[in-house]
Amino acid sequence: MKMTSLKMKKILDERFSNPEFYTSYKRNEDSYRIEWKESKQGMTITLPNVVSKYNKRGETAIDELEKHVLEALRIMNEEHTLSGMEKNIYPVIRATSFATETNAGTTLVSKDHTAETRVYYALDLGKSYRLIDEPMLEKEEWTYDRIDEIATFNIRSLSNDFKKDTVADNDFYFVAKQDGYDASRILNEAFLEEMLANSKGQLAVAVPHQDVLIFADIQNKTGYDILAQMTMKFFAEGSIPITSLPFIYEDKTLEPVFIMAKNRPEQKK
Known part of the structure; x- marks a missing residue:
C-alpha cells in the first residue's frame, strides 16, 4: 500500500x-x-x-x-547555562540563508563569515547540541566577543586528521571526524595557514555540508573541475548543506568562487 x-x-x-x-x-x-x-x-x-x-x-x-x-x-524544554560549560561551546557554520531567529522569534547569536556562510554558536549536549540565543547571553551577562573567543579556542583544540586523495595530479584532503564540527574547522586559521604553507599550487577550501571540510591543492586546470563536481556532489548529499561554492584561500581571506568548466575560477561578484 x-x-x-x-x-x-x-x-x-x-x-x-x-x-x-x-x-x-x-x-x-x-x-x-x-x-x-x-x-x-x-x-x-x-x-x-x-x-x-x-x-x-x-x-x-x-x-x-x-x-x-x-x-x-x-x-x-531544559534550562541550559553557559557558565561552567565553556568547554562545550563550539562555532557552527551555516549558509547565509539559515534562519537568524528561532520559530519563537528569539534572535540566535551569529556573526558574518563570508558571502556564502555565517557563524552560529552551539552548546554541545553530547548526543546533540543547542544553538545559543541572545537571552542565554543576556542571562549570564556574556558578550558576543566572549562567546566567539571561547568557541574559536575550542575549535582549535579539535584534532584535524584528514584523508588524502590525489586525482589528475591535484591533492584533495578530507576532514570528516563526524563530530558535528567538521565544517567549523574552517574557522581554525592556524590550520588553514598550515595547509597553505604545505600546498604546491593554489589552495581551495570547501564546506559543502556540516560533516566535511575539503582542502584542494590545485595544480592544474583539471583540478578546478574536479573540485567543482566534488563540492556539488557533497552539497547534494549532506544532511545539513552549507554551500556548493568552494573558496580560494589566500592573504588570510576566503573568497567564494564560481568554477567554470576547463577555466580558472572567477571571483563571485
Missing part, C-alpha cells in the same frame, strides 16, 4: 501521543508540527521527506525520526 502524507500524519499522531505535546497538520504546506503545549517550542516536519525515507527504509526511518524529534524536544 502506497504511503501518503495523510497516512504518515496518522502514524506520527500515534508516535507523538503525549498529553504534554500539541500536534498539528498544515495541509497547504504538507507539514506536521510537534510542540510543547506550555512553551509552544517545537519543530516542524516536512511530510513528503518523511514519506520518501519511509518508502526507502520502512519503519526504521520513522523510528529514527521519532528518536531525533524527542531528543530535540527534550533539549528545548
Whole structure:
C-alpha cells in the first residue's frame, strides 16, 4: 500500500501521543508540527521527506525520526547555562540563508563569515547540541566577543586528521571526524595557514555540508573541475548543506568562487 502524507500524519499522531505535546497538520504546506503545549517550542516536519525515507527504509526511518524529534524536544524544554560549560561551546557554520531567529522569534547569536556562510554558536549536549540565543547571553551577562573567543579556542583544540586523495595530479584532503564540527574547522586559521604553507599550487577550501571540510591543492586546470563536481556532489548529499561554492584561500581571506568548466575560477561578484 502506497504511503501518503495523510497516512504518515496518522502514524506520527500515534508516535507523538503525549498529553504534554500539541500536534498539528498544515495541509497547504504538507507539514506536521510537534510542540510543547506550555512553551509552544517545537519543530516542524516536512511530510513528503518523511514519506520518501519511509518508502526507502520502512519503519526504521520513522523510528529514527521519532528518536531525533524527542531528543530535540527534550533539549528545548531544559534550562541550559553557559557558565561552567565553556568547554562545550563550539562555532557552527551555516549558509547565509539559515534562519537568524528561532520559530519563537528569539534572535540566535551569529556573526558574518563570508558571502556564502555565517557563524552560529552551539552548546554541545553530547548526543546533540543547542544553538545559543541572545537571552542565554543576556542571562549570564556574556558578550558576543566572549562567546566567539571561547568557541574559536575550542575549535582549535579539535584534532584535524584528514584523508588524502590525489586525482589528475591535484591533492584533495578530507576532514570528516563526524563530530558535528567538521565544517567549523574552517574557522581554525592556524590550520588553514598550515595547509597553505604545505600546498604546491593554489589552495581551495570547501564546506559543502556540516560533516566535511575539503582542502584542494590545485595544480592544474583539471583540478578546478574536479573540485567543482566534488563540492556539488557533497552539497547534494549532506544532511545539513552549507554551500556548493568552494573558496580560494589566500592573504588570510576566503573568497567564494564560481568554477567554470576547463577555466580558472572567477571571483563571485
